Amino acid sequence: MFMYLKNLYENELYSAVSQLALVILSEPNHRTTMPADQYFLTLCYHGYSLYEEHHYNTAEEILQNALLVRKTFMKAKANVPMGEPGVNHFSEVELRYKLALCYKATKQLSEAIATLQIIPTKSRSSKVNMLMFQLIQLNGLNYDKSAILPLKAVLKECPMNLEAITGLAKLGLKPAEILLCIGDSISPSNRQWLGHFIEAQYKIHATQFLPAVESLKMIEANNEMILVLIGQCYFYAGNPEAAVTYLTRAHQISKYMKDGLVTLAAVYGSLDRLEDLEKMTPPNLCLTENTSEYWFILAQFVYTLGKHEKALYFSQRSLNLNPNNNIEASILKAKVFHKTKKYKEALNLLRILENRAAYRFEIYELYVDIYTATNRFREAQLISRRIFKQQGAHLTARSFVLAAKTYFSQSDPQIKAKSKPLLESALTKDPYCLQAVFLLVDLLLELGDSAGAIKLIKKQCAIKPNAKLYAILGDILSKEKNQMKAVESYTMAIKMDPMNQRANTGLMALGQSSQAPDESNHRAYEFDEMLEVPTNAPEAESDEPWSDFEIESR
Template identity: 30%
Template sequence: MSVVEHVREMASAGLHSNVRLLSGLLLTMSGNNPELFSPSQKYQLLVYHADSLFHDKEYRNAVSKYTMALQQKKALSKTSKVRPSTGNTASTPQSQCLPSEIEVKYKMAECYTMLKQDKDAIAILDGIPSRQRTPKINMMLANLYKKAGQERSSVTSYKEVLRQCPLALDAILGLLSLSVKGAEVASMTINIIQSIPNLDWLSVWIKAYAFVHTGDNTRAINTICSLEKKSLLRDNVDLLGSLADLYFRAGDNKNSILKFEQAQMLDPYLIKGMDVYGYLLAREGRLEDVENLGCRLFNISDQHAEPWVVSGCHSFYSKRYSRALYLGAKAIQLNSNSVQALLLKGAALRNMGRVQEAIIHFREAIRLAPCRLDCYEGLIECYLASNSIREAMVMANNVYKTLGANAQTLTLLATVCLEDPVTQEKAKTLLDKALTQRPDYIKAVVKKAELLTLCINR
């Protein structure tokens, strides 16, 4: 067994630190004596060394070694073309051992995403011919295209994932989030539903999340509840988390907290959605519970945005805005797509008087979550704080038209109308409509009280 084969075996066994030390020494030896290893052996050493760097999270260094490996592979391919096979079968096992060039490119793309160099990640994956792209490559490309705003390319890549793996549920969610019709997505899974027992729930699941992504909270809640009541899917943590989030979006904080608590009891290590849960607890003044939740989440993982957001909510509602700003920024650093982190940082900036900076964060939150009313509320509060009543009115009217005439949008529009004596009568009409729809909607009740106070003080 050659020394390179020993390195390969250690890599397969997950002995990354050992691989890094030995491959580094062997590559130095190769540099000092180019004849020491064959071109294919040097290619392998570079890949295994780069893999060990990737494992140590030295992504920039890993990229440089992967690049060298690809250059070496290119030289190796040219050599093999110049020297065609002589039919000697002894060379076959060695060629089978060579690390996949496609896998190397995927690892490079992973490094680029960790370095927040998404354009480079897209470029390296785009260079792989379509027919050679594995499902994980298409999934990464779909997510990268979506983040870059290249929606058509993203849809194509998600569909390719589903063609290869029709039960890839995250790819289904990706398509629904890009406004692909639920019926079209369901048609891509119909064959697998019919061929496998106990998958009849999937078409209902797709319908539920189609409602989620069109902002139809009521029908989404009803559909997920019908799924959750089925004995086989009862007490599913993901469904409970989705219900909690939907109740939150619908302004039903009581039921939202209840569902978050049920999910948390089923899975004490749950992180997803806990940022929203912490925010709701903080709004209710349960700061001790928020502090305990933050500590528990940090014990689970400090590499997710949620614990930082929860701690930030504790600081924000304790009126420590500078600390809330720092914690929100840290959460965004860990996950730039965290809507709750953007809202936290935006609110902290607004309360510190840095309204224009806050507006940028609320706009980004709207881009990421166009169906969440609280993102628009934050932006409108910024406009009102800077006396930009016209901009606030335009935004409130847009939300009213986009998300429909429900108690929340009616109250938001009424909130802006209250700022101008000319439109205060309109505010009364809007609030009456909101309270007719939902007599228990607290925000509408509060705004109606404000309006009555204004009328008394005239």
Template identity: 30%
Template sequence: MASFLIVVEKMEIALFANAKKLYDHKLYECVIPAADLLRTVLKNDRYVATLDVEYQVLLYLLNANYKERNYRAALRHFDEIIHKRRLMMRHKNAVLVAIESSYPEFGDAEQRRRAAECYRQIGNTDMAIETLLQVPPTLRSPRINLMLARLQHHGSRHGTTKKSEAVLAYKEVIRECPMALQVIEALLELGVNGNEINSLVMHAATVPDHFDWLSKWIKALAQMFNFKHSDASQTFLMLHDNTTLRCNEHLMMALGKCLYYNGDYFQAEDIFSSTLCANPDNVEAIGLMAVLCGQEGGCEQDSADMDYLFAKVSSEVKYTASHWFAHAQLLYDEGKFERGLNFVEKCLDSEPRNHEALILRGRLLIALERHTQAVCAFRTAQMVAPYRFEIYRGLFHSYLAQKRFKEANALCNWTIRLFQNSPRSFTMFGRTLFLFPDPRMRRTARKFAEKSLKINHIYTPAVNLIADICQVEGPTKAIIKLLEKHVIIFPKVNLLNHLGDIMRKQKEPVKAMEYYYKALRQDPKSKRTLRGLRLLAKSDDESPVLDESDDIGMDNQQSINDLTTLCEATNAQGAEGAESVENSREASSSAAARSGQEEDVDEHDWIDVPDGMSY
């Protein structure tokens, strides 16, 4: 019997030594079977099993499973490890100190963090928070505080958030790590004052000298979260031009995003292009470039270059949320809406708070004419990123498609309060008034368009709205001059058609034909342009010139009504691409594809206008 025990003991020692060696060499997949075998031997032979050996074997097994992402298997051993550690502490076992000295990751705080990570990975957020809260505050590392803050900030599985607790945890991270820019963003998102955050950062013990640029960075982020995207882009631009951070990838991404949020798509495109030149593997920048190309209906970025960038995204073996989003945006631009929606859901499974994916989901639902679902999607996005104008614009299009003009009007009122110095909000409100059934309300649309142009005199959607209004109220010399000046800068199809129609009605056929042919050079299949040419030819044959003003709201069978502004009434199957887009870029996909993106109302929004409504 004694000899048998000696043999068993030697086998246990050999197994333990091998399991330890495998763990030390980080061969975690090999540790799991070896440690499990040893654990079984120790359970079946209680004569030679000791508490410290069992504890250490369990640690090897749990952490090897954690490293191999076997989260449920790791959690099965967590409670037993906590129990054995308490026993060892009660008996003041010196081996415990030796183990945690040799393996710092075997400490109680780190083991609880890993257990919380396992709970988070399997979707049990409440247990993850509870596990982290069991770590005493004085023993929480910045990593633990950051994880706890994010879990409390983003909410449990029941949808509840603990914002005040999250703020405290984030601040603890800042005190130790003042350069944690993502934490600064999270605090600003939670509504903490920018000056308070700046004071906290500058008084941190580890902040280096000569970090004035960090205060400006915080200021720019605070402006962005306060709906002041133009001011934020100017602050980031000053950082870029006046400091040694010039051409830094992260700074350029922040600047590009602010320009994009402000609707300055051409400038944002230039910034993202420069970022991709510096780092072609920046998948987030590729996705945002795809958004800009789709939103403007034709990106200045060479199509071959974009194809090359998409090929790089597709060649990746492992997809992140940015990869899924880039593919979803590409499918959206190609008109494959159902499949694009599937890719968006995969992106949101990977990163539930991805702003672009949440907005794209709403646009895809609009394209699929699921307007009620689109409203819900945009409301969800609003809870995550209320400072994004694209969310309110998506709601605006959804309400118009459902003929909910009062809700659209109320939304525009609220948007103007949020984006007080943005031409986008005034233009959107003016567009709502222009579509309103009450003629008195429609007459007030002009002043909002003019106010937009005072803020930004080359803002294309406002120019488009002015052109639409003048089609109804009659053009003035000032408006004609404005349109002629604008098409020199942005010679886009919609504005060229507007000018062609105006010149035709002003009985200037030569100028009208010039603008129509310029439009045909850009879009040879433009139905509105072709119809304008037919009417121009008819007006040459007949006298007086045909006046289409009597056809408003009556001839729904015509492909385009001259007094409508942006598009022709078509059915959902044959809708033509909208010709009026933010920053005057011509839309390249179908009307349904663009309806969730464009500043101006596209074809999809004009289809469901009540019969008694005139523009």
């Protein structure tokens, strides 16, 4: 009967193997009369077939038994008959590798790591070392230095293993150190390509996203993986418009890309591009319900619609399927907590996220938004100072905006005015930074400088027209009784965005009455990112942490 079992296994008829193996193993006569090697192979065929049929828990039990049987007859030096050469194929290393895969499939990551660690270092194959690294990452130990040795071993045998290169860059190895692991085993042309890739990965994990883009563009071609990396770098650097260009190109090449789809959905969400997000949802989505990406895209779509409870449910479904490395779903969940004013839950999640993805700027934005919303201005400023220290010479416009928010959100006019030099610094860094423009326009209006606000809006719209800015300009001009120019501004806003409520309301008000609109219509921070200004006056010392910074930022 064993020969029939072997025949089924060799023909990859795995469900049939499992059925016949149960017959053999449950029959006492078969078990007592079978040679040791055949009994061992029956367990191996059964365990491997169960794995292929996705019966992981049962496979774990059978493979553990197979390891014990192998150990027993190898210890006894039972002179296993060589009539069954398959015994050598199912070595201890191979069995432990398959058992670790079963543990991985059932999310028993610590057990999987422990199973592989028993294998002597010199006996570990490249696939064992690679699986060890993947398990360490999945277990949330993203920066565990114990993963360096397995990855170095992989590169010595497989020098073009890009996943191993990415892992070493993530763990802080410099390009020269990674190239040293590879040696001289690859051709000069491949080495040049690999050099650009290693350099890009090093810059990505050093949070130098725009320099990384330059390195990636050297090897861009029509490569889906590289296009996704460029799109992600632009997104992490705060340029979602550029990110869309590269991510959509990658999506056109492969509609089944998973990692890129998640980033693309997050980018569409940040740009409020509902129509594009809707095109990614079922039945258009080329993913199934058992993937974390499927649920994240749904979560992002309903969040952008303003349905926060559904967004929380869908993001949690995504996290259930991928709990450790699902950064986008975790960030979205934190955003939902912030929107629904569950600040304690949001802060707890942000602390976890900061350990796993310190490079994501959204984490620090949410920290500041929550602290300012709860009048914890000192803590908000400390978070912003931390960003300045981290970025050093690579300060970005949004870092200045984040610092400005910590002043702008306070009710004291003198403290609020301290946000002005920070916002001006942001616009010096990036003239297209809309967040800075909206905040600065609102600040100028509060200071009574409507002429300055008008000048700033016109300058910005000349560079990059924006419907919200035109609507704000219409409000200002309407208040100043310049109805003709106000109509022009509202019309421009509606032309760019027919659903712009502010412009439509303002235009209707001008048509119905010549009376100036209510003061509340002139506030200039209608954009989504703005915080609600707290009514409680801050303590005087909340300004103290920035005393030395203000001089530097001017």
